[in-house]
Amino acid sequence: MPGVKGLRGPFSCLNNARYGISWGAVGAAQACFDSAKEYSLSRIQFTHPIASYQLVQNKLAWMLREITKAQLLAYHLGQKKDAGTWIPEHISLAKMNNVDIALEIAREARDIHGANGILDEYCIMRHMANLESVKTYEGTHDIHNLILGRHITGIQSFTREL
Numbered sequence: 001m002p003g004v005k006g007l008r009g010p011f012s013c014l015n016n017a018r019y020g021i022s023w024g025a026v027g028a029a030q031a032c033f034d035s036a037k038e039y040s041l042s043r044i045q046f047t048h049p050i051a052s053y054q055l056v057q058n059k060l061a062w063m064l065r066e067i068t069k070a071q072l073l074a075y076h077l078g079q080k081k082d083a084g085t086w087i088p089e090h091i092s093l094a095k096m097n098n099v100d101i102a103l104e105i106a107r108e109a110r111d112i113h114g115a116n117g118i119l120d121e122y123c124i125m126r127h128m129a130n131l132e133s134v135k136t137y138e139g140t141h142d143i144h145n146l147i148l149g150r151h152i153t154g155i156q157s158f159t160r161e162l
């Protein structure tokens with residue numbers, strides 16, 4: 001970005017990358033959900049597909065619920081970005097939440113696939129390994145929590161006097 005001075009350029013780059021991650025995590029979560037849904041409809045246990053059991057349906061319903069909320073969060077953030085009203089705390093909240101729920105969805109999807117969930121024949125472990133690194137880069141989960149904590153309380157807790 002020509003003409004940009006100080007840290008404005010890098011921070012703008014980070015804001016946009018974190019916004020992109022909030023959508024990318026939703027995509028990974030959706031892929032895990034789709035695979036879990038398909039697998040649960042085809043895997044037969046005790047003469048019925050595991051998708052017919054309430055515990056499995058509960059997991060699928062939870063996954064869909066969290067994906068829908070994460071989509072709405074990223075969409076709302078995009079609207080704020082377009083309107084020029086987003087602040088870094090909005091971006092922290094979306095990046096942190098969406099990677100967090102995507103990881104949890106990947107774990108539930110792995111569970112629904114049983115032992116097959118660890119095979120690279122399915123997409124789950126690839127997404128899970130990727131999401132584990134996304135949890136750390138572009139601001140760790142904990143640091144985004146601290147950014148929100150500072151916004152809520154007015155007290156920064158990034159550093160401590162020893």
Ligand SMILES: Cc1cc2nc3c(=O)[nH]c(=O)nc-3n(C[C@H](O)[C@H](O)[C@H](O)COP(=O)(O)OP(=O)(O)OC[C@H]3O[C@@H](n4cnc5c(N)ncnc54)[C@H](O)[C@@H]3O)c2cc1C
Pocket residue numbers: 133134136137138139140141142143146157158159
């Ligand atoms: C796949 C991948 C790609 C990457 N790509 C890039 C890149 O392109 N460019 C780049 O610059 N970096 C990149 N990184 C580095 C990434 O940004 C850092 O790993 C990340 O910022 C964490 O720093 P760290 O690894 O030194 O961990 P640390 O800072 O040591 O953190 C370790 C743990 O301590 C916690 N912690 C740290 N400080 C505090 C604190 N003050 N209060 C409370 N908890 C704290 C963290 O949340 C974390 O849980 C990449 C990392 C990965 C995994």
